[in-house]
Amino acid sequence: MTVSGADAPGAAPAAAPRGGRGRVRRHPLARFLLRRVLIAILLAWGITLVTFVLTNLVPGDPAAANLGQRALGDPAIVAQWRHEHGLDKPLPQQYLIHLQGLLQGDLGTSQQSHRPVSQDLAETVPATLELAGAAILVSLVLGVAFGVVAALRRDRLTDHALRVLSLIGISVPTFWLALVAFYVFFYRLQLTPGSGRIDPGLTAPPPVTGLATVDSALAGQWDVFASAVGHLLTPALVLALYTIGLLTRFTRSAVLEVLGQDYVRAARAKGLPGRVILFRYVLRSALVPIITVAGLAFGSLLSGTVLVEAIFAWPGVGQYAYKSATTLDLPAVMGVGLVVGGVYLVINLIVDVLYGVIDPRVRLQ
Amino acid sequence: MLDITDLRVAIGGRDVLGGVDLSLQQGQVHGLAGESGSGKTMTGLAVLGLLPHGARATGTIALEGRDLLGLPQKELNKVRGGEVAMVFQDPATSLHPMLTVGRQLTEHMRHHLKLGRAQAREKAVELLGKVRIPGPSEAFGRYPHQFSGGMRQRIAIAIALACEPKVLIADEPTTALDVTVQAGILRLLRGLCDDLGLAVLLVTHDLGVMSSVADQVSVMKDGLVVETGPRAEVLRSPAHPYTRSLLDSLPDAPAPFAAEPADGAAERSQEDRRADGKSA
Amino acid sequence: MTTLDIRDLVVEHRSPGRPVVRAVAGASLTVSPGEVVGLVGESGCGKSTLARAVCGLHPAAEGEITFGGRQVTPLGLRRRALTEIQMVFQDPYASLNPRRRVGDQIADGLRTGGDTTSAPADLLERVGLPREFAGRHPHEFSGGQRQRIAIARALAARPRLLIGDEPISALDASAQAQVARLMRDLAVDSGAGLLFISHDLSVVRLIADRIAVMYLGKIVEVGPTEEVWADPRHPYTRALLGAIPQPDGLGVLPAELPGDVPDPADPPPGCRFHPRCPHVMDVCRVKEPDFGPAACWLHAPE
């Protein structure tokens, strides 16, 4: 009989930490990404189908929206137009043709602009991304800061004030606020620059990213850069108000929840200064729910742009989508759906990756 | 070492502690028993000034003559971790899940003891070895979720000990663990107390645990200490009816398989009986 | 006879992105009518999984479970036919529907048991609660009281086998022994078998006729309670018993079993206990002892 370990009872010979041992498996991240991509493809297909069905439900005829009144009276022109856009084929075939194009990376040609949808989107999407990106940036900075302050000043005046303010933030109709902001700041107070992305007197920088601010900075055109930032400010703030309110509420409750955790209590029991505890212990954990919400909020920002772009004459995908939807421009609507759905998926992916960066439990399975 | 006199705590107008008196000695384990909600945890938290939002504490908590209740925040922060340390009940939640073990071990060391990064690391690895974590230097860079419950509790103890405190408050450190793992933790605590001359306040509701490691025993009920005394006395001939009822409700079992000293573990447990002799 | 017969049961947990966990890895056990069997083991060894499999809440991957000769089928969308097996769960705060009066919930049990003569209040009385509690909602009760109500509901269905999955471990020390005894008495009185799961050996010893010790998905030792208590044969059982601290005021430190329960997704080869076993032999590292009543090479049958 072998008696082992008798002289070192606590040495725990086989007690390797969990996860230290394990058979070779497919990397969890790879599996995760694979699943994501599959879902993305499924979603993309769903988006095309939904938009196709919806746009074909419309009682209108796209030819009517795209031809003049006179031309509409000429059956030859109408037929010619329908043929050009493949609308004379049976619906399922139209859909298949469209899908085929998609597989080859071709989003089709817009009926209104007579240009490849991809080209239209390449112009409009960056504008919207710039707007929504600026808004999410502003909301993250302000929302998180407000939320942390509210949590730390819990039940005091600051907290109550921030609560009311953030609730107002999520209650203001964006379209109305845009109107009021434009009227007050641009028209009455003459504080902000007008519509569009840069002053009309300036020449747009050569497009690299499509973001006016970045492009002008890259090209070293600082007057254009200043103008771009100035033009971006009001719409971005208007758009951000909702998300600021959302993130403030959210950060507050996330921080409060983390503050109640044992490990925070343990950190305080270690005698660490409050600043260290806040930044190293509390915010790190609170960040996980915060980025989840920020990801969701980005989606709502994209929605918000539809309402804001018209008022600020912002040449973004929101206006394009509105126009396409009302003129039944099927390829354009589908393109918008796909791109926006794609943005959503990318945002989700970024959020997931951020989880991994922040939380070792996700990273190390 | 640590003397608590007439400690009263009220949360939102409700009295949670109604005048607690406790006294901890160097090198001794003071067991604190009592039913759920009797205020054991609150007593421990009050010592460190970590009472929940909206709580008010009065009385005195004297650590070597200084009243901790009256200390300004900054001073108190020096006491926390530096002189009085705490281990919490649930090892699964008392370590930050997103920070490495090493980080959680060293950061208060560097803050309190003003150590350099390398020094702190060296000391941390040594501590991990002391609480018998296998492969301490690799463990330093790992995250809590990569350890089992018992290991995590050992790490939590290592963290508590990092700044060489004089008093250790352990709030039900083994309740969330299996008996076999519990035994290891209890042995560790007892050993540390003996070797380092710590004063330990061991909060537990398990009278068995109490009986095996504590030198002094206090029993709490409804925010009051109803009985205090040496272990053998309190457990064998309880004075307070509440203590008696606690003991009576236990399944009275003879010790299983009458200590057959065939394996090393059992031998060791016999050796440890000297602790009993010392306190008696 | 309505005997529960578990034979070579294997139950696996599959969750996406994680390896398959063999929570029960070939366990055999029987529970006869009127018999109380205690199942003990460390956390995560598969006790709950086994109990749930017996109720059909988990499908068996291999092996079989029969009750009175009938196969236990996994609970699907269909309503459960085998209501003769009832279970009492661990968490007293989750075991009752917070939105319904306890009387109504007990009445469900009565309906299942086809009992038209008893009233819910009668059952409350049997578990030692006042009759008028039937009209109250669960939040008005303490943990111990809730657990009694859960027992009453289970009993109302006139089970032939009652399973308690750690029904007392969430209770105050003072209530534990009481509830355990109550459960034993009620089950035995009605002639039903009782499978009582706990990690607290001293309580199991009080009520069980036989004890089964489980380690990492396997039952390593089975035997009459007194025998196991007084003369444990498997090293794991010994360690388990030796680790119980005694409230005798003597200051004896319990014996320590080194190491942790290994990951059930990746069990060690050979005897599952060998990395922690103080008596480990060469054979233990390679060959699994798949015999009873003590599955240990030290006690291998000739």
Added chain:
Amino acid sequence: MTRRLPEAWRQPLAIVGGAVAIAWLVIALAAPWLAPHDPLAQDLPRLAAPGPGHWFGTDQLGRDILSRVLYGARVSIPLTLMLVALSVLVGGLLGACAGYFGRWVDETIMRVADLVFAFPTVILAMVVAAALGASLANAVLAVLVVAWPAYARVTRGLVLGVREREFVLSGRLLGFSVWRSLRVDVLPNVTGPVLVLATLDIGTALLLLSGLSFLGLGAKPPSPEWGAMVAGGVEVFDSWWVATFPGLAILTVVLAFNFLGDTLRDALDPRTARAIKERAL
């Protein structure tokens, strides 16, 4: 939750929110008696600034804005409530099925929900409204299409939590059928939080609905819908009152329900609150 409600009502914000919400409900009921003018009559001077006789001014067609704002409550509030009720019903049932039955039911329902989530709400609602034709009923339908997944997700999450609760299992062990289990054990235990979410969502739903009307895809003229009134005000910027008052009406209603919902949510127990949080308001 019921026990904690009174506490919630002691909050000043809840009181303000409740009072304003009730005031609007009263206005919606009593608009014909409260409104000084016929909201459709075009008999006042056009674009008159606020003043005696027309305290909120008049619009391009010479209608009294005060009366229109008051009557607007009859259009927006009942529709919003109905919309939220429908979303709760559709989303809740689908989510409950997904959570309870799991497997392919879950996969199918949740993938469809994902699909809807992948579209920005306004754009999808816009396409749906454009496809069905502009009318309030269709706008409600459009918003319903984008709103149900949120409830489905929350309900599914809650049901997933409740489904494994031991009392549900006990019920099944007692031989409850699936439907009885759902009806008796599962659904009653998820309705509370879902209803709180619904309260929180009334505001969002109203914003979406009026947003669609603002885009011309909702209310049919001359109905005094607030979003459409704001849109009318866009054209006459200088006459600030045309857009301001309906905008404020939307703001106050939404704010009132958000005040209420926020307090309710705080009063919820933390576990359900967490489940709700998954869906950012």
Added chain:
Amino acid sequence: ACSAGGVKSSAAPQSGAKTLVIDTSFDLKTADPGRTYEPTGLFVGKAVYETLLTFDGSDVTKPVPALAESYTLSDDGKVLTLKLKQGATFADGSPVTADDVVFSLTRVRDMKGTPSFLLDGVEVAKTDDSTITLTSKSPNPALPYILPNPALGVLNSKVAKEHGATTDSGDKAEQYLNSASAGSGPYTIESFNLTSQVVLKANPKYYGTKPSYDRVVIRNVEAATQKLNIQRGDSQVALNLSGDQVTGMPSTLQVKKTASANVIFLLANQDSAVSKATPNAKFVEALRKGVDYAGLLELAGEGSTQAPGIIPSQLLGALPADQAAKRDVEGAKAALAASGVSNPTVKLEYPSELTVNGLSFQPLAERIQANLKEVGITVDLAPAPVTTALDNYRNGKEELGLWYWGPDYPDPSDYLAFLPGKLVGLRAGWKDGAAKDISAAGDKAATAIGDEARKAAYAEVQQKLNEGGPFIPLIQPSQNIVTAASVSGLEYHPVWTVDVADLTAK
């Protein structure tokens, strides 16, 4: 990725260059003249391309030479002969030739794009290097009025062909023409974006008088924002302000209010399958008498006028203002009673988001609804996006419709479309032969030659239409153009709105 920085400066505006910013709500689909037919497209086309004939300022009664230095119409009205001007050059410096003209016009006609109807049945031929003949099958006295349309701009055929231009539907040049200009106009395209802005720059090779502004930025801006922009000095021209929006403009801005040539009208469907009420002549009379024209004019703002007939006041043959219909509530009630239709409810369809000269259809429809309610006719409003609304309109399915007609070319013959069996007539469910006398009057007008004869003939057509037709002409909204004090030379034109090259900086 950036190489040397030396080239960059060329992108920046030269100092001293004059930029003009024009705000307008875009109705723009292309910059290819052969396909363009939307107001903004015509506006851009006018600046970039030249046509054979044009109009002088806002006078549309007499076509004047442009690329052609003179024209003669044969007595039978079938052959139009044009003499080309010498010395005209395209933006690349090459001369404008008769071949370019033939190619461009043939391309428009045969490509079957939106404007192809302008040259329906017209044969284009080159007689010699400087002479073009246009031959129509039937008398076509309107042709000189059609030729100024910017859709008939002359392309540099060589360049266009290089980029895929053909004279059939296989044409591929649109892409190219959207990014560059192959015309001989005073401006060339610097950048072209359908949704946000179009930037024009002065054509350095222009053979005529150089335009005053070197650079013109045309931005897509909502009417309301246009107003703010111009008041803040952010832009110099705002094209689409409604009557309400131009009231109270500061005196530093010039406001030009001209009745536009767009006629907004109400149509009452004559098809008894579509409606029980509207085919009834008495019912239509009730509508005509029930509408409060003055009230509509109030909505449309100063500068707008009531349309007495379907032909706008600028054009030959327009009815004099005193023949306009007047509101007569009692008469309307009487007519309604006489019609025998009791408690009528009719559906009024209109494009919800369409605006004409900054005026939205929405308030007009609401006003009409309120007017007719007083008469006892219940009107259900059925707004729809243009696409959907157009579909019903085009198929003649609207019970009541609210639409407008802008002249395709400033000649009354364009309005023969309103007759029974014709384009717009059919949309009102008015089939050929439904009103023989009106059709006869129309035939007479179509073939009349000589201004006086045509004037009388078209007046008669309209009088008959007003008596027994399904159309109720309502108003010609005002085209309100606001310019900064620094801009002069602005003239409103019914076809291309404004000729940018006319604008001068003070």
